[in-house]
Amino acid sequence: MRTAPEPRHRQVPGAEDTRTEPAGGRSAARPGLVLAAVAVVQFMVSLDLSVVNVGLPQIAVGLGFSAVGLTWVIHAYALTFGGLLLLGGKAADRYGRRPVLLLGLVVFGLASLVGGFAQEPGHLVAARAVQGIGAAAVAPAALALLTSTFPTGRARVRAFGIWAAVNAAGGALGLLIGGLLTEYVSWRWVMFVSVPMALGALALAWRAVAADPSSVRGGRPDVLGAVLATSGVSLLVFGVVRTDQYSWTSPATLTTLAGAAVLLAAFVYVERTTTREPLIRIGLFANRSVAGANVYNLLVGGALASAFYFMSLYLQRVLGTGPALTGLEFLPFALGVVVGSVLAVKLGYRLAPRTLLISGGLLTAAGFAWFGLISPDGAFVTDVLGPSIVASVGFGLCLGQVVSIGTAGVASHETGAASGLLNSSRQIGASIGLAVLGSAAQHRTGQAVTPAALNDGYALGMMLSAGLLLAAVLLALTVLRRTGPPSQAEQTEWTDDRDPLLVRD
Structure with missing residues (x-):
């Protein structure tokens, strides 16, 4: 079915025109607005992963958190973000991406507002958990x-490329924004800052994304x-x-991890034997691109979260930098990701995604080793x-590529599940990586709190982060299939002289 007038487009011979899919294809009528909405959503979710970090000492004083409770x-x-991403992806596939995205934005915005008014530690922790629930709905739906x-x-x-830039920039700028708000306004604004972003994304999504019916045919959940x-x-x-x-x-x-293993093994068994529609088709992992991209994403997530953590502590506890200046000194990282993402767009017309994954991973590993x-x-x-x-x-070069590889070739009714997997693998990798590398750094530091002892621990953590990137590069070399650069037909697919992301009906 075609709308009139439609952008001039040359179909790649033998390829299915997936933009006419009944479930989600109508959203392509305004690709520029869809991209803007997705960018705001991803920036908001990424920023919220880091924006509170620099303000934690002031939050502890303001609400009376204990060292452990903080x-x-x-x-x-x-926990709620990483644990519910698969469910959020499935909900987007089953009930439609638009309603899940809009509902998630409402939940996220309200939780941010309530968290800013928290009067007790439990109030803020509960608000953060509900924020995670909202993020678990919007992230896979947007992707x-x-x-x-x-x-x-x-x-x-x-x-x-644009998605990759705003994704990483949100995490890096979260430290800057959190530091400035904490030092010059109040720690409460690290929660309030997400409210206008949620409202902006809600307005964009409401206008840009067409109402789509469930893409799942029948079947009980x-x-x-x-x-x-x-x-x-x-x-x-x-x-x-x-x-x-x-x-x-x-x-x-050991008891907790054993319980998790039992539950996940039971999940695999149920998904293989259920007569209902599975939460995620196990056969999806037989796709080497999907499996390889998710493991790559897990390793990179662990390395990046750990690097942010160690560098924030190095700047504040070893060099004695204040919260606002610490956030400002992360700005070059955010700008570098944008530069890398722009290069990925330019090079992506000539090089295979796997090549950019390897190159970007090696460059990021070199940077972490230098750290x-x-x-x-x-x-x-x-x-x-x-x-x-x-x-x-280096990170900007590979971020968008891993998502593109992890969702390419996936059936349209499973893109939400595949997107949820990618988001989940990165978040789980961040949690596991930070816990493991943080323990190693603490073991190296011991009980000493001198700048020299702390420096030794942080330096070890950064070297281990570089090791995770090298493992990711090795995975890309051995698991992901070799592919060539985009074909000439794909490179000239958009023959209109206007930017294809800004084409309208």
Whole structure:
């Protein structure tokens, strides 16, 4: 079915025109607005993963958190976000991406508003948990919209480049924004700042995304599978994030992780044998691109979250930098990711995504290894600026590619599930990576709190982050299939002289 007038478009011979799919294809009528809505959503979700970090000391004083209780300001969001992403992806596939996206934005915005008015520690932790629930709905729905709106060609390369830039910039700028708000306004604004972004994304999505019916035909939902998957992933993340209190070999940790393993094994069994519609088709993991992209994403997520953590502590606890200046000194990283993402768009017309994954991973690993040379008497210019630029440009090169690979070739009715997997793998990787590398750094530091001892621990953590990136590169070399650059037909798919992302009906 065609609308009139339609952008001039040349179909790739033998390829299905996925933009006419009944479930989500109508959203492609306004690709520029769809991309804008997805960008705001992803920036908001990424920013919320880091915006509170710099303000934690002031939050502890303002609400009376204990040292242990304060960590749950971070973990409450991570647990619900990481644990419910698969369910959010399935909901987007089953009930439509538009309603799930809009509902998730409402939940996220309200939770941010309530959290800003918190009067007790429990209030803020609960608000952060509800924020995670909203994020678990909007993240896979938005990524599924991006995948279906830009299925092939130059438009897809550019769209994923923009998505990659705002995704990483949100995480990096969250530290800057959090530091400035905490020092010059109030820690409460690290919660309030998400409210206008949620309202803006809601307005864009309401206008740009057409109402789409359920893309799932019949079938009863696999409620048991949803409960097992969500509970298993949540318990896994819960067990890992508590290793700062209980060692990896403690009965509490071993029992928690064993329970998570049992729940996840039961989930796999149910998904293979259920007569209902499975939460995620196990056969999806037989796709080497999907499986490889998710493991790559898990390793990169662990490395990046750990690097942010160690560098924030190095700047504040070793170099004595204040919250606002610490956030400002992360700005080169955010700008570097944007530069890397722009390069990925330019190079994506000529190079295969796998090539950019490998190149970007190697460059990021080099930057993290350079970070590992920090010294207790160092300075931002000599110890932080150079590694930030190298690592961020490399990360920008590979971020959009891993998403493009992980969703390419997936049936339209499974794009939400595939998108949820990618978001979940990165979030779980961040939690597991930070817990493991943080424990290693703490072991190296010991009980000493001198700048030299702390520096040794942080340097080790950065070197281990580089090791995770090298493991991801090795995975890309051995698991992901070799593909050539985009074909000439794909490169010239959009022959209109206007920007394909701005074409309207």
